[in-house]
Amino acid sequence: MVISPSALGWTILLSPLAAACGIQLFGVHRRRLSATLAIGALLVSFASTLLWYTFSSIVTWAVPNPFQLPFEASLSWISLPGLTISFGVLIDQLSLLMALVVTGVGSAIFIYSTAYMADDDAYSRYFGVLSLFAFSMLTIVLATNWIQLFMGWELVGFSSYLLIGHWYAKPSAAEAGKKAFMVNRVADFGFMLGILALWAVLPVDRTFHFQTLEKQLPLLIQTGVVSVAVLPLIGLLLFCGPIGKSAQFPLHVWLPDAMEGPTPVSALIHAATMVAAGVYMLCRTFWLFEIVPSVLTTITWVGAATAFLAACLALVEFDLKRILAYSTLSQLGYMVMALGLGGAVAGMYHLTTHAFFKALLFLAAGSVIHGTHEQDIRKLGGLWHSMRWTSLAFLVGGLALCGFPGLSGFFSKDEILVLAYGHNAPAFWLALVTAGMTAFYTARAWFIAFTGKAHGHGHESPPAMLIPLGVLAFLSIIAGYIGIPHFLGQHGEHHAAWLVPGLSIAVVAVGLLLAWLIYSRGTVSAQQLVQALALPYSFLQRRYYIDEIYMWYVETVQQRWIAGACAWVERVIIIGFLVNGTARLTRRAGHILRLWQTGRVQTYVLGFLLGIVSLLTLALRR
Amino acid sequence: MIGLAHYLVLSALLFAIGLIGIMTRRNVLMILLCIEIMFNAANLAFVAFAKAWGNLDGQVVVFFIITVAAAEVTVGLAIAILLARQLKTLNVDEVSFLKW
Amino acid sequence: MSCLPLLILLAPALGAIAIAAVGSTRHALVRRISVLATGLSLIGALWAVATYDAPTGGYQHEVLVPWIRSLGIGFHLGVDGISVVLVLLHALCAFTGVLISYAIKDRVKEYYLFYLLLITGVFGVFLSLDLFFFYFFYEMAVIPMYPLIGIWGSDVKEHGVVRFSKEYATMKLTIYLTLGAAVALIGLLWLYVSSGAGTFDIPRLQQHFVTSPLGMPLQRAIFPLLFIGFGIIAPMWPLHSWSPIGHAAAPSAVSMLHAGVLMKLGSYAIIRIALSLLPEGAQMWLPWVAAICVMNIIYGGFVAMAQKDLKLTIGYSSSSHMGYVLLGIACLTPLALDGAVLLMFAHGLMTALAFALVGHVYDQTHTRYLPDLGGLAHQLPFIATCGVIAAMASSGLPGFANFVAELLVFLGGWDRYPAAIVCGVFGVVITAVYMLRLVRGTFFGPRKPVFTHVQDTRTLFARLPYVILVSALLFVGCWPQPLLRLIDASSRPLVERIRPSVALAKPTPERTLRRLPPPRPHPAPSGRQGHP
Amino acid sequence: MAENICFFAFAGLTLLAACTVVFARQPLYSVLSLLVVMFSLAALFVMLGAYLVAALQVLLYAGAVLVLFLFVMMLLNLEPEALARMRLFTLRGAGLVVGLAIALLLIAIVRRGGLAGTWQAAEGTVESLGTVLLRYYVLPFELTSFLILAAIIGAVSLAKIKHH
């Protein structure tokens, strides 16, 4: 059997879609079938990706390897004169890596879900939507053009909406889903405009196609056909997309709320893959952002701010999943910052390792929730004793997150810090502080929830949940050693400076130490600390009041003032005055006109005579 | 010299007097009388024009108009009788059930 | 001569006649006749779509019978790429509407009689290639709405207090549309008279205007008459207020046709008559139209946001979305016009779906007032699924036809009216706000005890209309090319005739950078090696 | 000269009598004044050479129509007060004004003249008129008979008293 590269590529993309359709059509009331379909399809996808990876790395001499990177296969989706939009798979190092993460981590989480969601009524729906998500995510990853990317972009948003609101009976879940979708919509407003504007800057032969644009754009700018002046605006508009999807400040508000969804969902979508799509998109189209340094600066600062501000929020959070969510925000901030600093490889590297350890952390948290039905860390404690494997997994993940030397997070974060050190000193220091805070809040969660006295009795989770934990833990440990940057095309130039790793290790150590002192040893009372820092603490507790401001805008400004005003205009002016007024006027005219009809015959005669008078006047005037 | 215009002015005045009568009288019978005045005014005009043209057509028309007027009176009186009989009034102002 | 348009048009008409002849108690028979009649039309429409020869373009499947010779009126039916798509839309909505109407239990015979008359009228408009019959069917489609809403509709209530009675709604709708039609009629007659061609035949008038175009002052004067007249039904701001209230008061199957198809008559008429016969007038007025469209989109969206009645919300959303259609028309580029027509199709299906399921919710719960609803996804999983689908389609989620259409409008319009397009993209955000609120408020949330008796659609038959609509939306959304080919075959020549400069913007095939495989019937996984 | 005197005399009489018809309070006076109008008009007709018409005027109008009027008036036996009370309220005032306006307009129109003509009467004797009538106007003549028939039948069927 000859495996064609395009067939393999399409298989990566389409098998989850097939599973989603299959579940929707046949599996609505068949739980096992649904799960099998979903997992099977994703595994097929994963296997295809691996095969592609393997074949592409084989070096052949006799004939050119058909699995040559980059590879593109596409179908014409819309083909009109002046507009061609294709739908296809673009396979290069970047997409291959991302596809591996999506399908690999995804498979682990799918398997984990079979146990986690075992008691759920909407089991089939869950897997159906999950498969749809996998398809959508792969659409983004393998996109050959902006429109396909945007389609995947929207579809992941939709699946995220469905999955966050999976337990729709819970008002908070329903609201959270809505919020996530809406915030992303706002961001996509800019994104869409960016896509349109980018399309339109080309005077002729407009295209959405990445590779074409990548080749053409520098040429066109050089020849002056495309003005450089418009590109910053386009870049900023396009960056709106990642701000929403990757939950950058100030549109980060949806991600913590998204924790209302089932935990595997949080792991897959709101930690490992979907939220990273923004970063991925920036990498994918880095050729564009490279041209506009001003946008890159903006990106850097947005990323750095997100990293820092989210870390601050994580310091005071008590919900285990929300802590992880803020840490996700923070780490996404790192990635975006890396991109802003010109380090696409570093960003992707961190994305990958983060996908492993953050998925691990979430799945571990899920395991905790599954075992204890509790996610407030203050009500947890001593899980180390009752849930040994889970705790171990959390520990590995946590340490990787902190950037503990030797674990994957250390390497990838280090890349970013090095980059920042080299390019942007303020950002570097901010990132460094953030690293310390990361270590602190991770350790805080660990010490409160996993060590100390047990509050209730949890029970260890079934193997279907533990095995994925093990796999991900393994990946979190080794991901720093398998040469991901190399695969992405970064060669040699290892930084001689030991200063950055050193500083980083020191800061992490300080963070861990502080957390140990406060939460394990109790040397410093957490209570006293809170009282001492009451004002900033409450400020953080209220999440900088950003939610309140948005709420005020949505509920008061938009709903009550703008929509209310429009509705008032509609009701009173257009319907009440113009339309009904005209109707009233007409009826009134009828009432007035018929007043002539007094019933007295002489009034009628008078009318007749008046008519005659006017006719005679006419005759006379002629 | 009395000419056509004299007769026509007379006819116009007569016609207008008839109109005024119709407008000002309230008794159906009086209104019918005033209508007769109007017809007569027209008759006068016809005859005058007949003389002006020197043909007899105008006079013939008057013959018909007189006949029609007579018939009209017949019908009018019949209705007046009905009014008096059924509504006990000949005052047109009182016969105004149908309105608006 | 082709009998296809005759089949499509006469099937519902004969159905109506048959129903008139049937005894008034034989409900099942009446329903069966209706299904048969609309089903035949649907088959005809599908056949017409399948057999329309896009490369040839122009009017096809023509039927021409001289009707009133002395005035140059002919019974001229036929389709081009634009109308064939709308015929299909109408056939789909009509067929599903008839199925949805199974919920009607009162005065069944009269209901279906009027319903089929309405259907006939709308088919007639889409199929007519003669101004007289165009107008004839146009008016004919309006009138059955009166009894349909008046008898089988429902009042629009708020806190249990009637805000708009159905009598008010239906009267307003009928009068408004008649007034609009009358205004358009003046334009049509003026056009006929001043053309000097002595014919009502649209293709012949088009040809006539090629050789002897209408003077600019006349075009400038006639265009607004036609635009406002037909724009009322489109519905164009600020003459839109009949439509949401009409939607809200109508029984669901009627709302389906009303919002799904009837509103498209206006935009279709603008394309078919105002644009194609008055090109210069159109050029002059369309920038203003674009401004109005922005009002439609933004204002309609915000008003929808403030509504608490499900149908009113969808009604205002329709008027907002029709703004995109008009915007696409106003842009007057091939892409935007393609998008506008495709959006008519997509929005028609979407809104039909939305009204169908709101109708089901209303039938079951006897309320459409958002604060009273909630948690219905527990009792109505199928309907809730459709609801989410409709909401997503409405807010332009990729995979649904609406996305493609809106995208095309945006792409096509970007060069012409970037500001309007920005507002249009913003309108998508607004749509998402109220649509999600609607879904959230109706279907999500805790199970409410008052709704324990509420039942989902159970049988496959009852689900059929929803399935048809959703599948059509998805099918076109995933694979729009077949329909776009048809639309483009007719819209491009139209735009090129109006604005010859656009023709220059066509890319030459040699300069396209990537060679693409020709469109395939199925998206089978295949492709071609890109640049190594 | 004599013609002038005659004309003005009869014209004045006509107008005077007509005004009396309109403004008299007693219906009887009105009817009798109308009789005067008829007679003076007949005189004018004679002056205009319309002899037969003048005769018909006297016979038909004065002799038949007005007698009928009187007869009905007696039949209905209504009191004079109720019959005619002239009050100048708005409607009547308006009527007066409009009537005068029409008179003025008509006079103005008539005085613009512009009419051709010989002012040479064709003698409207019985013979000449009869010839014209039955030669050229036989259709209207026949039609008139049915008109009268309709009027009579109608009047009878309206006014006759039920038997039962």
Place this chain on the structure above:
Amino acid sequence: MTIPLPWLSVELFACAWILVLLAADLLLPEARKASLWLWTLAGLGICAILLAGQAIAGGHHLIQQMFLVDPFSRFFKALFLGTAAVVVVMTRPFGRHLAGRLGAFYLLLFTAVLGMLVLASVHDLLMLFLGLELLTFSLYIMAAYLRTEARSIEAGMKYLILGSLSSGFLVYGMALLYGFAGSTHFEAIRHAFEVGPVPPIAVAGLLLVMAGLGFKIAAVPFHLWVPDVYEGAPTPVVALLSVGSKTAGVVALTRLLFGAAPTMAGLWTNVLAGLSAATMLYGNLGAIPQTNIKRLLGYSSIGHAGYLLMGLSAGSQSGVEAVSFYLVAYFVSNLAVFLAVTWAGEQLGSDELEQYNGLSKRSPFLAAALFIGFLSLAGVPPLAGFVGKLFVMLRAVESGRLWLVAIGAVNVAISLYYYLMVIKRMYLDAPPTSTTFRLDRLATVTLSLLLLGVLWLGIVQEPLVRQILVSVRP
């Protein structure tokens, strides 16, 4: 001087049949008089046959300079005969009110028909006057025919007073025209207008005659009798008034304007346009607040007069064609409505609109007939009225009076409003009682035929249009 009697056969037979009816009324025993309606119908039928014979022979024949037998007149004569036939059908349920006087009623109906037949052929002012008076006298009497009912008497009285007034103006106008032309023949008058100069006296004469005819047509401001008389008079008479008399007025006006004053078109088209606008607006606006169906139909008939005048105001042959079509459409639609109203009035015991509540449940056929009839009157496709309105408006656009067309268009919506208000009562509101009723067979058949005509003319116009083209062509 010989008169070609065959060309007068219809009118002569009508005269003869009037005498037959008179004799029958006098001679037949009371019990047998119920069958008089059949006699009337038979008479109308024979008239129609004679008319058909004339039509086959064809041609234009001007008899004695005053009676023009041409396709145009034959076309409308057929319409008049049809109207009268339907009115006869209407009198069937109504007959019991007329015990003992039915014979005279049919006789008067026939004299009215005779008047209309004459009006269709007029080519002379005197003929016009006599035809008009013959028609009007019959209608005066018939309007007051329910002599025990105050409303009927009042209607008769008002109609008589205003009718006589208008006759007065007509006669005066005739006198002025005669003074201008020296003859009452249309030919002579046309000649005088052509030769010119045209003094004010001629214009005034023409306008006064138009006013007299405007009274028949119910053009504002000569329309004021209409609502009252429609409300008070017996319904079949109202039908005759509204269809027959109005059509006769329009026909006579057409004859007059096109036969006697074609060169004055510049004047009278403007006058007619002004009258038309006022008439449409008054009729349709005034109809809105009405609560009595007959009164409402009265106002609506004023509105229709406006459209008819609009067509005439085009001042062209094609305008007359449009008006002819409109009249036929109006004939079928309005007679269908009146037939239904007659029946409904008999069954409901009143013509108040309240009584029509829920009619669709009490008598679906009647309600459907009113539904279709009203919509046709409003001008909704696929019904006859729509085509009529379209044609009329088309011709008005041709004549360049867009403002008039605009008013006409607005009035379509206004008229639809009040028609729909009645339809709303019939279809949407609850009936006061649930008793149902049916029509007798004759009425059902007639009504069905009329409705079929409404539909047929709405869809297949070509045969009628051709017929009209043939008839109107000079």
